[in-house]
Amino acid sequence: MSHATGCADAPTTADPCSRCDVLVGLDGVHVETVERDAALMTVTVSTTWQLMGCPDCGVVAPSRGRRARVLHDVPHGDVRVQVVWRQRVWRCPEQVCARGTFAEQVPTLVAARGSLTVRAVAWAIGQLRREHATIAGLARQLGVGWWTLWRAVKPQLEHLASEESRFEGVTSLGVDEHIWHHRDPRTRGPKELTGMVDLTRDQHGRTHARLLDLVPGRSKKAYADWLTERGADFRAGIEVAALDPFGGYKAAIDAELADATAVLDAFHVVKLGTQVVDEVRRRIQQDTRGHRGRKGEPLFGIQTILRAGAENLTDRQLARLATAIEADEAHEAVYVAWRCAQDLRAAYRAKSTLEGRARAEKILESFHTCPIPEVARLGRTLRRWREAFLAYFSTERANNGGTEAINGIIELHRRLARGYRNRDNYRLRMLLAAGGLKT
Known part of the structure; x- marks a missing residue:
């Protein structure tokens, strides 16, 4: 059963x-x-009557109805909503005018050739950003097809992505790669993308990370070309x-x-230490x-313990670790590697940056001389990255954590x-979802 609402004393569009x-x-x-x-x-909606002239020649045009x-x-809740717009049509009476008939346009209601209202498009964009919605799910709620909705949303996202103002005020920049598809034969181009993230802190020292862009590839060229495109003013502000x-990065x-100041990310450094212990x-x-x-062998039973921080281990876990190490003289190398990894963690966990830097410098002077080859290799790696490794302690603990988020x-x-199969669509959706685009 249908229900109609309206005012008895106002049945026409004139009132x-x-x-x-x-x-x-x-x-x-x-x-x-x-x-x-x-x-x-x-x-059902309509506009009030108005005198209308031809858009081309300006001659007053007679109505051709609606x-x-x-x-x-x-x-509206779980109910789909259709707007039936009784659109007015006019005809230009001028014989030499090529316009012929033309229809009224209401830009605040709908785009010229669209089938979605302006607010439906804005609602869909908001749902994509804030509610982790999908195009397919929103299309079902609106009663349209996937492509119909995406054709309405995509131009809006492209316009927002082209706004250079979103790069203003960036003083701290993060970079990392990720895999956007896994050997999909239908997808062209590299599977790696390089993502740039704004890590600028506010006046209270908090970081509100936002995605700035995604470019194909994982290389020096991919990152350097993007930095070049941003212009000299942007680069000077970093x-x-x-x-x-x-x-490469x-x-x-x-x-560029x-x-x-280049800062080696603390998470990745600690991860390198943990990998050494596993090796x-x-x-x-x-x-x-x-x-x-x-199962039942000493080193097998302490895999998880070796990956944890010493400060997080219980007395029982420490006892299991000691038992496994003492089971064989050769296991002493595992314990030394674990202690080295804990020293690396301790440098980042130090209460003051001065103490942390002192620990880090001690690591740089000692790890590369360790008789355990895996630890010595880590020491050489850190020495190659010496300035970026120590920069963590001189930049108020700058890190790439926001990029990982x-x-x-x-x-x-x-x-x-x-x-996803289309990289351009992927880029726009991720810019919207991760905060790089704001309507």
Whole structure:
């Protein structure tokens, strides 16, 4: 059963119901009727009469009546909403004018050739950004197809992405790579993308990370070309550039951000230390047992303990660690590697940056001389990155944590969409989701 609402004393557009206009909230038109059933709400709207001249020649044009144009609007709860716009049509009476007939346009209601209301497009963009929605899910709620909605949303996102103002005020920049597809034969181009993230802190010292851009590839060229495109003013404003230990990104920073301080990310450095412990454990396991770890063997039972910070271990876990190390003299190398990894963690966990820097400098002077080859290799790596490694303690603990958080948002939206095949669409969606685009 359908229900129609309206005002008995205002049945025509010449005397519309102002209360319905306010309730429905469609700018530029007046509400004539509202009908609703269990699955659909239909709102019929029109504009008030006005004298209209031909857009080309200006001659007053006689009316040719109206035509019903169906638009898709923001759903009302679980009910889809259709707006039936009784669009006025005129005909130019001038014989030599090439215009012929023309229809009224209400830009606040709908685009010239669109089938979605302006506010439906704005609503969809907001849902994509804030509610982790998908194009397919929003299209179902609006009662349209995937491509219909994306064709309406994409130009808005492209316009926002082209705004150079979103790069203003960036003083701290993070960079990292991620995989946007996994060997999909339908997808062209590199599977790696380089993401640039704004890590600028506010006046209270808090970082509100936002994605600035995604470019194809993982190389010096990919990062350097993007920095070049941003212009000299942008590059001059960057004071801190955080990165993981990848030489390509460091070379791009040295070439394009000569005045910025490159900071090696603490998370990745600690991760390198943990990887060294795993490598030593696996090597000792093979040397002493001739096979990979098996249940019941000493080194197999402490894998998780070796990856944890010493400050997080219980007395029982420490006892298990000691028992496993004492089970074989060769296991002493695993313990030394674990202690080295803990020294690396302790440098970053120090209460003051002066204490942390002192610990870091001690690491630089000692690790490369360690008789355990994996630890010595880590020491040589850190010495190559000496300035970027120590910069953490002179830049108020600048790090790439915000970039990793942005990568988490990107991964979430990629999973929600079940993957992407078009890199341009992927870039726009991730810029919107991760805060780089703001309407």
